[in-house]
Amino acid sequence: MNEVRWGIIGTGVIAQSFAADFEYAKTGTLRAVASRSKEAADAFSERYNIELSMVDYYSLINSHEVDVIYIGVPNHLHYELTKACILAGKHVLCEKPFALNQTQAAELFELAKKHDVFVMEAMWTRFNPTIDQALEWVEEGEIGPLQSIQASFCFVGSKDPENRLLNRELGGGALLDVGIYPIFLAQLFFGKPDFIQNQALVGDTDVDVFEQLLLGWDSGQLASLEASIISQQPNRAVLSGSDGYIEFGNNWYETKSLTLVKHDGAERSVEFDFPGVGYQFEVEEVNRCIEEGLNQSPNHSWQNTLNLLASMDEIRDDIGVFYPNEPEPCDCGHDHDIEEHHHEHGHHKH
Template sequence: MNEVRWGIIGTGTIAQAFAADFAHAKTGTLRAVASRRKEAADAFAERYDIELSMVDYYSLINSHEVDVIYVAVPHSLHFELTKACIKAGKHVLCEKPFTLNETQAQELFELAAQHEVFVMEAMWTRFNPALEQAIEWVEEGEIGLLQSVQASFCFNATSQSEGRLFNKDLGGGALLDVGIYPIFLAQLFFGKPDFIQNQAVVGDTDVDVFEQLLLGWESGQLASLESSIISQQPNRAVLSGSDGYIEFGQEWYQTKTLTLVKNGGAEHAIEFDFPGLGYQFEVEEVNRCLQEGLLQSPNHSWEDTLNLLATMDEVRQDIGVYYPGEPEPCGHDCDIEHHHHEHGHHKH
């Protein structure tokens, strides 16, 4: 494939960060953007020097001007828009969470295989140079046997209480938006957990606003994870091993600093120098996979995405958070009080 031509669906915060960082990608051209509002599409196109601006998502999906589409709309729309892209023969990078649940993702991956198009969840953190370095250190045995992962992603979004994060219809809640990152980090190293324990707070709008998860593996590893949309945290992450630990700087999911601390106290700190926030690295990964004719990235595979969603599905089922269209196991008249009490969940 020659120069890969990209289109973006959506013009929100994450689409803006992505478009700004696209300029730093070594490959690919950003050719088109679509929004449901003409003013938004035009302003976005002008701001990021994009040739085509479209008012209808489907005119971009069916356009011959793009090869791959970045889907950056609220979670509830990921499934139908990614499905439309696949059916139109377009490759897709869909913002995380890839879909609301594992069942939806399974359907999309099967469709992608049929239509022979590349599809990847936009887990941009996976391609951050600091994380790549951490993976290398772990693989090289720098911290001995990796025993635990501690990670958090918490911020206070209560000022946007009318926004999508607190809106059940848009797939809101802390888990899908930010909880997915710490879970991703733990599962990157240990795979799908054998045990999941959680404490969660469900807010007034019936979405989870804060949770702490403890994941466990038969082989003896543990992960202690926290996510919130009602409180702040330095959002660091630590990988602990038998011979030392690796600490990510603040906002670990986009950090440029990494420290290796050995038993005995020897420290090795690295500072990574890259422009922007680091969205360009996932763009380069998609372009690389397309050049190689792959349908999925070996670094963030379909299975990785399904495993993330499976864990989040299980947590949501336990805390009783369901999105429109999802089956609820016991209807509305089951003993909610008992359920909440039993698992130690609290209303906020």
């Protein structure tokens, strides 16, 4: 097959990181970028040496110049744009969260199957070499049976209520933006949890700004997770077993190092040397899957994404965070539109 040709929708911070790392990918070419503003598209294409810049998302989606599209725009647009890409016969790598809820995601995967295109959530951390190393150590029994996971992703975001992180209209909130990472790590090793307990803080704009989560499995494992857009943390992750533990370096989701500590105190550290922050690895995975004619990645499958969204749906339902046009579950057996029906939940506002 010829070189896989890529297009990017969006020119924000995450799209910039993605484009910057793309040059380190061993396969694929970056052909086009689309933004709603001509200035932004032109500046982006010039900065990252991209041949085509387009002013309308749909010009790119319907273009014959690209095979696969990376979607790097705010959360509320993921469903609509992924759907348009699939209908146009394009392969898709859509930024996480893949959709606002599990219902939307399930519909998109059905559609991808029908149109026979490759679709994946851009869980770039899954393809970081440190994650593969940790999986290998756990599989080889280096720390004994894995018992618990601790992980956090916390940072101080914008205070501007219109910012995408705080804006309910844009699918804002700590859970969907950063909470998804620790949940992903826990579910990568243990699968979908059997129970979830949470304590969350919902801010003035009706989105969650901080949560502590406890995920549990009937087989006895636990994961203690934290997500915040109002507080700073070293963002470490620790996998604990009966014979030792594995600790990821700070900012575990993009770290290049991890350490295996045995119960007798013996330590082994591994440091990976790769340029950029590691978006190139998910690019290579997408290209490989497309070359092999797969419509999903065995390493981050549709079911993995559905399981992640199911957990986040459950947490949001519990803390009372809903997005426009989402049916809000209630006890009376009917779906109600969120705008006309609102429960009071026993969670803190500040």
